[in-house]
Amino acid sequence: MGARRLARELALQALYQHDIAADPVAKLARDLHRRYHETADPEALSFAAALVRTVLDHRPELDRLIAGSAQNWRMDRMAVIDRNILRLGAAQLLHCRDQVPPKVAIDESIELAKRYGDDQSGRFINGILDRIFRDLPGHGDGTAR
DSSP, rough: OOOOHHHHHHHHHHHHHHHHHHHHHHHHHHHHHHTTTTTOOOOHHHHHHHHHHHHHHHHHHHHHHHHHSSSOOGGGGHHHHHEEEEEHHHHHHHHHHTTTHHHHHHHHHHHHHHHHTTTTTHHHHHHHHHHHHHTTTTTTOOOOO
């Protein structure tokens, strides 16, 4: 598994932990390092920590954007794993454009959904992230996929 894919998985685990237990960012970072410093590539750990910080720093904005793009779905009604995959994907689309192409952000989110979500998660994630991408300034009606 590549360092970036591993980083996204680690970030998803930390975001899930934060969503369930409301652990502070510093504790999430310590837990990531403690659990994976011997087995994970330092680049993966660094990127995972950066993704977690980005999501948590922009969470209200990300949640508004996701909720606005998720027709007939409230954030609190979404599965915890799907909600955090969406936050992770949206954060990359909005705040990591210089490091992560939109197509990669969406495709990697879909892969996370297939691995950790239910049978419908991949399509759900794809639909919402594609809508978010299309609605970004400068992207008109094009799609990332």
